[in-house]
Every structure is written in C-alpha cells, then in structure tokens.
Amino acid sequence: MSRVLVTGADGQLGRELRKLQKLFGQDYVFTDVAELDITDADGLNRYLTSNPASYLINCAAYTDVDGAESEPEKAGILNRDAVENLKNCLEAFPALRLIHLSTDYVFPGDRPHPLKEDDPTGPESVYGQTKLEGESVLHGHPRAMVIRTSWLYSEFGKNFVKSMIGRMDRDDDMMVVYDQVGTPTYGEDLANAIMQIISDVESGQSSFIPGVFHYSNEGVCSWYDLAMEVCRLAKCKTRIFPIETADYPLPAKRPAYSVLSKSKIKQTYRVEVPHWRVSLEKCINHLL
Numbered sequence: 614m615s616r617v618l619v620t621g622a623d624g625q626l627g628r629e630l631r632k633l634q635k636l637f638g639q640d641y642v643f644t645d646v647a648e649l650d651i652t653d654a655d656g657l658n659r660y661l662t663s664n665p666a667s668y669l670i671n672c673a674a675y676t677d678v679d680g681a682e683s684e685p686e687k688a689g690i691l692n693r694d695a696v697e698n699l700k701n702c703l704e705a706f707p708a709l710r711l712i713h714l715s716t717d718y719v720f721p722g723d724r725p726h727p728l729k730e731d732d733p734t735g736p737e738s739v740y741g742q743t744k745l746e747g748e749s750v751l752h753g754h755p756r757a758m759v760i761r762t763s764w765l766y767s768e769f770g771k772n773f774v775k776s777m778i779g780r781m782d783r784d785d786d787m788m789v790v791y792d793q794v795g796t797p798t799y800g801e802d803l804a805n806a807i808m809q810i811i812s813d814v815e816s817g818q819s820s821f822i823p824g825v826f827h828y829s830n831e832g833v834c835s836w837y838d839l840a841m842e843v844c845r846l847a848k849c850k851t852r853i854f855p856i857e858t859a860d861y862p863l864p865a866k867r868p869a870y871s872v873l874s875k876s877k878i879k880q881t882y883r884v885e886v887p888h889w890r891v892s893l894e895k896c897i898n899h900l901l
C-alpha cells in the first residue's frame with residue numbers, strides 16, 4: 614500500500630484529510646510542525662529516509678494574510694523557502710510525488726472572468742506574492758502538482774464561516790464587503806478531491822499529471838452573500854450589512870474578483886465539485 618505523508622496536518626485542510634482517510638486505500642501519515650518542520654531541510658530528508666513515502670501533500674503554509682504584510686520574512690520562509698526544501702526532496706527521493714497547495718490571491722483580481730491556470734498572475738499582497746514564489750519553485754517539475762484554492766473553510770481551525778457561527782447568538786450588526794467576489798471551498802470537498810486523485814493514480818484509473826490546477830466549489834458569491842447564507846442556515850441573530858472594500862481597510866489587499874475555473878481539474882481527474890451552497894449547508898450541519 615502506498616504511503617502518503619501530509620505536512621501541516623493540524624490545519625484546516627490537514628484535518629479534513631484526516632477525517633476522510635478511512636475512505637481511501639492509501640496509508641496516510643499526518644504530521645505538523647512539532648513532528649516535521651518543513652523549513653528544516655535536513656529534518657525532512659531524515660524523515661523521508663526513515664519513512665519513505667510515495668506522495669507528500671503539503672498543507673503547511675503561512676496563512677495569516679494580513680499578518681504577512683508586517684512579517685514578510687516569516688511568510689517567505691514558509692511559503693517559498695520551505696517549498697525549495699520540498700523540491701529538493703523530490704530530487705533526493707525519485708519515487709516521491711508532491712501535491713502542494715496555493716491560493717487565488719496570486720491573481721490581481723482585476724479581470725471579471727473565471728480564472729484559468731495560465732491566466733496572468735499579479736499578487737497584490739505579501740501572502741499572495743510568497744505563495745506565487747512557492748509555486749514558481751515547482752514550476753515544470755514532472756512530479757509536482759500545485760492546486761490553487763480559494764476562500765477555504767472547514768469544520769476545523771479558524772475561518773470566516775466558523776467566526777460567523779460564533780456570533781450567531783449575538784444580537785449585533787455586522788458589515789461585510791460585497792465587492793470582493795469569488796467562490797468558497799469546503800475543506801472536505803478539497804480533501805476528497807486530493808485523495809480521489811491519489812487513489813485513481815494508484816489504481817491506474819488516471820495518470821499523475823503535474824502542473825497547476827484550480828479547485829474551489831462551483832458558483833460565485835461575494836463575502837456578503839456568503840455571510841448572509843451562513844446566517845440563514847445557522848439562524849444567526851446578527852444583522853448583516855453590505856459595505857465596500859474601501860470602507861473596511863485591512864493591511865493586505867485582496868483580489869476583487871477571484872472565481873477559479875475548474876475545467877482543467879475536472880477534465881484531467883475524476884473529481885467532484887459541488888456547488889458552494891450545498892457544501893456550506895453540509896459543513897454547517899456538521900458544526901451545529
């Protein structure tokens with residue numbers, strides 16, 4: 614049975630992968646920084662020498678989008694330099710394949726059409742820039758796949774959906790931007806897609822195709838629409854009002870439009886892409 618090593622596995626996506634592992638045939642091993650620090654090149658080499666793996670899913674990242682503006686070095690070490698370490702592992706371990714995660718924030722967000730993998734990038738934040746630099750490290754590698762996702766939420770960790778639900782009993786008002794448009798991604802759906810890809814490659818139903826792929830849920834919404842839907846489903850008392858980005862300044866600039874086209878991943882692999890409303894309801898049912 615092939616072994617799949619997951620790094621950064623205590624985060625949102627990592628914990629969704631843990632949740633689903635029994636549904637798939639591979640031997641999944643989950644690590645986070647305490648067991649395996651991806652910024653430690655020698656440690657990674659030692660770990661993979663003693664624990665050979667066929668796949669490495671890298672969920673570790675510096676994901677504090679606003680924090681990165683004041684900590685660019687820290688963000689760069691994890692989002693770019695550590696990816697160099699992972700690439701070096703691909704050289705040292707020729708049977709290893711890497712699935713690395715990236716973000717819609719590599720795009721400037723100034724083109725209102727579904728973004729394809731080869732559309733021009735142009736991050737407007739330190740987080741987006743460091744994630745793009747991490748992608749570039751893997752560019753053209755025959756055993757590396759990069760999956761860009763957007764607006765990730767899950768039952769685990771900190772995210773927009775959970776913080777909205779956390780306010781459900783509070784009878785106060787909330788302002789949410791309506792001029793940033795994208796698509797949420799339920800971590801369970803993304804975890805399922807990644808595990809399905811590995812399972813299909815292992816069973817010979819598909820080949821491992823390297824390169825950049827996009828995965829989010831289907832459909833389109835603004836953060837305001839998402840907040841309204843969370844509140845409707847969770848029966849929040851909070852009243853939500855639409856505001857413009859200019860009225861809610863944050864340290865990091867976000868793309869105004871970052872809907873990802875999923876055509877490539879759907880055509881290449883047998884992955885399911887549910888509509889965001891369907892998946893949101895599923896997640897909220899798990900949470901409540």
Ligand SMILES: NC(=O)c1ccc[n+]([C@@H]2O[C@H](COP(=O)([O-])OP(=O)(O)OC[C@H]3O[C@@H](n4cnc5c(N)ncnc54)[C@H](OP(=O)(O)O)[C@@H]3O)[C@@H](O)[C@H]2O)c1
Nearest residue numbers: 621623624625626646650651673674676714716762764765
């Ligand atoms: N969250 C989003 O909205 C979003 C959107 C688009 C793309 N993505 C991308 O999707 C991927 C997964 O995101 P996520 O939300 O699941 O991230 P997350 O919840 O922030 O999880 C990242 C995990 O990596 C761990 N980590 C930190 N430094 C590490 C190190 N040196 N070695 C090993 N592990 C380390 C973190 O531990 P600590 O918590 O202790 O630091 C955390 O458990 C990332 O590549 C992210 O850029 C996320």
